[in-house]
Amino acid sequence: MTAPAERAGEEAGRESSRWRSCLAFEERGIAAAVMLFFVVGAASSPYFLTIDNLTGILQSLTFLGFLAIGVGLTLMAGEIDISVGSIFGLVAVVTALLLHRGAPLWLAIAGGLGTGVGCGFVNGAVAELIRVPAVVVTLATLGVYRALALVVAGGSPVRGMPPLPGFFDAFGQGTMGGVSVITLLFLVMALLAELVVRRTAFGFRVLAVGSNPLAAHLVGFRVGRTRLLLLVFCGFMAALSGVCSVAYLHTAGPTAGTGYELSVLAAVIIGGVRLTGGRGSILGILLGLAVIGIIQNLIVLWGIPPTWTQGVSGMVLIASMALTWLSRREESTSADRVRGS
């Protein structure tokens, strides 16, 4: 290659990287899908772009969103936690029961969060101890935690709770600038998680462990401890979601969160986190969640019968993944072209 051609290649590379860093994430395909659904939504319903509707979409994603942050980070390190829905239900029941029996608010919240952290620790410790992937362990604990929720709640939702303390009630029902306070907490947690992934040594370690655990081990990263920490964090996020759901619903059902693991995994994978680990971002996960939220919203706005909703959701999700795949292919073709020149 001649010197000017090299310079041109470097220039093109810099241009491409500037563009990428301007977007600040790799998941252009999913961003395109979100924009497409936005345009379709705005064109097909006069209600789509109203503030109430948009904040409603955000609200509908909040509880799944907490779970998605935990599951997403864990998946970036190459592990999958599928017990999050059950932890969510168990924590909600524990928190509601403590409040129902007159425990002070701080104790109920601490009890709930502690339960979630404990569940996450059990997942991580068992996976580490018997050297099996977390997906296998959490497949088992998914049932165990659900059964615990049913036993603790006596098989039915916790009802007839005393009026929630003012702060907790305002937290669950209140809004700031039209956005629910719980949603704002979720967005803050997402921002913190994104900063951890992008800007800290721990974030680098997470991606390194997910990308190549052996290499990560050889350069001195404690692979097992990193994964344990992430599973505990995953439990914590599920617990945070469960506690928030009590503030929001004023009740808790032992079957709450059933099936959430699949919706969460869908959002995380659509958001660009690789199933094998080593790649992904919280921003991508937020976009994945946004796709799911907008689809569910459009299904209501368009009046699609419930018998079709799961099928339509599935088809649109496939379309979103196809856009992501096309974007990646385009990216790798451009990179090849730059290298070739």
Add this chain to the structure above:
Amino acid sequence: MPPFDRRGFLRSTAAGAAAGILGAGAPRADETPPWVGWVRSYMKKPVKLAITCYNTTAPYYTPTRIGVQDAGAQLGVEVLWTGVPDGDTVAQIAQFRQLVATGYQGIAVIPVEPDAWIAPIKHAIEQGIVVVCTNSDSPDSGRELFFGQDLVGAAEAQGQMLAKLAGGRGTVAMTNCAPGMLALDRRIEGAKKGVTAGGLEIVGVFNTDPSDMGSDRSTIRDIARSHPNLTAMMPLCGQDTAAAGLVKQEMKAQWPIVGTDLIYQTLEMIRDGVIDGTVGQEPYLQGYLPIMHLYQRVALNGPKLNLPGGNYFMADEIVTTENVAEYLEREKRFAG
């Protein structure tokens, strides 16, 4: 033969799918009754009504959905039947809030966790939306009316009928397909009163999974095997009643069954003498009447109905071998 154009095929498939999806949202050019234009002339916007159900796939709600559709068609208004298939209250409430935000003027709710609905329904009412509950109630939410059965009274009558068939002594097992649902709690309360007054001893109220007939049958079979001296079976959900009938046939058991709801399979087993009776709660009207009421309130400025406790109770329909033929004819439309 022209070569297969993969790109062209994919393009046209994608375009077709997009058109199909968009078409689903487009208004249909149905024939509209004359009063629709009259109502629009003073309302300035179309009447939008919706009903949200916590378990859209349960067979019990088939007549309810058809009742909703019939009411909408008769009135010439858009009525959206929506909800969640799995009892996910968080998702159902999120969807309800979307209905509130997108111009629905009247909404009927079939809730599963009554307390969870207090804040969302109150919020909707503050926005000027008329909200009623149907089939299952959330009485502290401020909903305008509840369309459903006097569940305590109906289940009490059901219990007494069963106790009489069992000879006034022995043990009875009950099933509950929706633990925590207020409707089921009330039904259990009435059932316990009825069978106890009739002289039966309750061995337990067992939870079942109505979304899966196989699991439902297994649970009832296990109940029967673990209580060999059972003298009566009292399923408190529609699907459970049919499942109990199948288990009774399979085990060649002799215990009488007086169950719940008018699922077609149940009616057939009453005709065949397997199930002794069932108590219906007019699920068709639980869809039809709320929509008619909402229309009157929203479009015709009709007054609030001042009923005790805000309850619009349906009649108890007690079906036995004597009158099952009439119900088999009536319910054929919902048999699937």
